[in-house]
Amino acid sequence: MKSIVLFASGSGSNVENIVNYFENNSNVTIAGVLTNKRDAKVIDRCNRLKINALYFNRQAFYGSDCVLEIVRSFNPDLIVLAGFLWKMPNNILENFPEKIVNIHPALLPKYGGKGMFGMNVHKAVRENNDVETGITIHYVNENYDEGAIIYQAKTIVLPDDSPEMIAEKVHKLEYEHYPSTLEKLLAPKT
Numbered sequence: 001m002k003s004i005v006l007f008a009s010g011s012g013s014n015v016e017n018i019v020n021y022f023e024n025n026s027n028v029t030i031a032g033v034l035t036n037k038r039d040a041k042v043i044d045r046c047n048r049l050k051i052n053a054l055y056f057n058r059q060a061f062y063g064s065d066c067v068l069e070i071v072r073s074f075n076p077d078l079i080v081l082a083g084f085l086w087k088m089p090n091n092i093l094e095n096f097p098e099k100i101v102n103i104h105p106a107l108l109p110k111y112g113g114k115g116m117f118g119m120n121v122h123k124a125v126r127e128n129n130d131v132e133t134g135i136t137i138h139y140v141n142e143n144y145d146e147g148a149i150i151y152q153a154k155t156i157v158l159p160d161d162s163p164e165m166i167a168e169k170v171h172k173l174e175y176e177h178y179p180s181t182l183e184k185l186l187a188p189k190t
Contacts, residue, residue, distance in 0.1 A: 012042025112145030
């Protein structure tokens with residue numbers, strides 16, 4: 001049995017999509033969801049989906065091994081960031097090399113780095129008149145959005161697409177490709 005631990009900061013739509021994707025897969029379990037926001041909507045989703053959810057604060061994450069020990073207790077095969085906005089601390093990175101995966105709402109290396117998330121990315125795509133955008137699934141390292149790229153998917157940006165329309169196209173790519181890419185990462189290596 002393969003185990004996934006999810007980190008999220010917001011509404012949890014990607015969390016729900018991943019949970020639903022693996023719901024009937026007897027080889028994969030969602031061990032739990034950790035969030036850095038006490039009022040994150042992902043907690044409501046986890047309650048509805050009957051998934052363990054834990055809140056932690058900045059001290060538990062950066063100032064101690066508290067979150068590390070919680071993650072270790074789940075013994076995850078993958079740690080999946082699904083709309084999680086804090087940089088992973090070194091203690092977690094060092095204990096889970098090549099096991100932490102993130103999804104970014106752009107074609108990295110474009111529009112990556114601190115502050116480049118959500119609508120900030122889609123507005124930048126619009127302002128720069130890009131003709132395409134997409135998603136990047138990548139490993140997490142000590143720098144925002146600089147880990148090795150695992151998978152990218154593209155979508156066309158039309159001249160009259162608003163940032164909101166771009167966001168909708170990117171969300172479709174996330175929902176389609178993130179869970180299946182995770183499944184491939186969890187598959188036995190031959």
